[in-house]
Amino acid sequence: MFFRTAWLVLRKDVAIEAKSWEVLTTTLFFAVSCVLIFAFAFVKEGRPVEDAAAGILWIAIAFSGTLALGRTFERERYGETLRALLLAPAPRPALYVGKLMGMLALLGLAEMLLVPMVALMFQASLFSRPLLLVGLLAGGTIGFCAVGTLFAAMLVRARSRDVLLPILLYPIIIPVIIAGVRGTAALLGAEPDEPTAIMWIGILGAFDVVFVTLALWTFEPLMTE
Amino acid sequence: MSLRRLLIALTTFVLLSAPAFALQPPPGQSEFVPVDSVPLSDQLPAAPLLVTAYAFVWIAAMVYVWSIWRRLNKVEDEMRALAQKMPRR
């Protein structure tokens, strides 16, 4: 029942998104514009600042992630449909998992565009260790979405929610950004420093485990008014 | 009653101003290896930093106590005003 409900919520979100691709297109466009803005800031005489690519990639992920979170939950707020979901007989954390998977898919797609673009524009050898890069991206995105989905869901009924979401989210996910950036930077060097990247992936993994559990645990009390 | 309690806290804090000048450097030893005499030049620029640090801590605490006190009074006044309106209804 738990995973069936999560799957239903995910499928419903994909069905809605497939009608207009609105959130996906806006997120992708925003991510690209983010990278462009950084490009102008970090490229001097055609040469990008040393390992700026890692930082730019992760900041673009964080910013476009926050935008996507806001848009996705705005859609649930419109017809108060989040309340209808809360009336489903399945345990309520199942809704959180459904939403989390939706966000992961969305950000995953955005990253598929972002990584090659950053690699291209900043001559960054992101693909030198593809497996480790995927590990870092997965760990970081799960950590970001785990906390982000919970905060976005709980802020649905709060006032001034679109300004509160970044305020609450960024301080908490800074460790994810640090791990992501340092891990990615370790891969960019002339000879990729694998042990460091693996260490950072480990830290991201620990972060994900702790915060997904914490989110599942606090979802129900946070959603009951 | 809360006013009296606050006065106690205030007066004891006021004692603090006395020690500001008590900064004579005595000898000592340790992993933070102290040295018995310190060239005056090194000492001088540090003194204002130390006093500022200490003063900031004290002022920050006092400002916070004052803000609690002000908010408390606001709440008490509002309650008194409301209490007066109550019996009339």
Next chain:
Amino acid sequence: MRKAFGPLAAITGLMFAGAPFMVARAPYESSMGLVQKIFYFHVPSWFAMFTAIGVCGVASLFHLFKTSPRADRIAEAAGEIAVLFGLMGLVTGPLWGRKAWGVWWIWDAKLTIALLLEMTFISGILVRKYGGPGSDKLAAAVGIFGLAVVPFVYQAVNIWRTIHPLTSVVPTLPATMGGPFWFCVAAYMLLLVVLLMMRVNLGKRQAALDELYLAYED
């Protein structure tokens, strides 16, 4: 509890009054000289901040699952006081850094960790102010997550940057330095308790006012 407040406040005041004497009598540090004495006010503020963060996290957990207004008040009070002590640390730190490392702010691990936690708990205050009804539960979530993120912030930032004297220096303090240090720590802890009691009392009066409004409507 209430009657303990008077003497406690008095003791705190006296200890803070005595602190400079204690620190003045403490030995001189060889390499950094007098400025090292900021140590006696800088480090205890972290101890107090982390204690406050702990209290806020636990009280938030209690309020979120048991919905107890009392725990909510303690969480709100501890959150505010954590920000206060964080502020003290973030001011005394650079003052010391100015002399010891020659620059006001450096991305040193300890200062960065403190800055991140300070921002987290300021966001907790902001959500209470702007979140509208029901924001106490949201602030509780920030309190819990703020506490849970501490080890990760420590780990990530430590690996990333550290030129801060290792925290291992505290246990190696000689008796003549240890004395004033632990005296200051005690003073800060007492200050934490006194401020907590005052702030919780304010929370109680605010709740009483809300109650009066409700009664007034009936």
Next chain:
Amino acid sequence: MSGRVDFDSVQVIDVSRHFGRRRALANISLTAHPGDIVGLLGPNGAGKSTLITMLATLAAPSKGEIRYGGQPASALGPALRTRIGLLAHELHLYPELSARQNLTFFAELYGLDPRALVDEALESAGLADRGDEAVSGFSRGMRQRLALERSLLHGPRLVLFDEPFTGLDDRAVSIVADRLRRLASSGAIVMLATHDLDLADGLVTRVALIRDGRLLSDEPASPGLRARYRAIVGGNAVAGRPDGGGH
């Protein structure tokens, strides 16, 4: 499904609820049994919606308790929600999806086989021919009927309607009213929140008058409902009409 939960009574025991300084409900106590159509009557902002939300387990009372068949919601767990149907003022529909997709999603959410149910629901909502059109293109009346069917898909024991008649023309109102009567006669507990006196008059079996969060009276419906409603709620009973919809 995690065990069939069922109950033959819903008790609201001395429930109060406030939001910060505003008291939404004060010491409400009432009981309902299968076959009842309890009318929660009162002007806008009387706290009817808050009570409905709490009965639907979406919000917790600040004081007091709600019991389903003698047991609190916390003891019955998620399975209780399979027996509760809610038609809220906001209709809970996804405008981007079609009527059929909406119904199918919610049917599966309740662990039901959607095929037969969805067609039947579309039929009784009078939307059989427009099942595959996006809900965003529907009128308020059509959405209302669709939302009504959605809230009854899983055959709930407790049926909660918050202003179900807004945006409906007379013909649609009588269809919905009949639907409620059939529901009650089939053993459902129906609770209907409305400020519209005339609609409730011939329909409800019991009336709970609520104003400013307080229960003014709770008695079986009788012909003199209108006069008593106005007497208790005061002259402006009719003034409480919604701006456009209703009668």
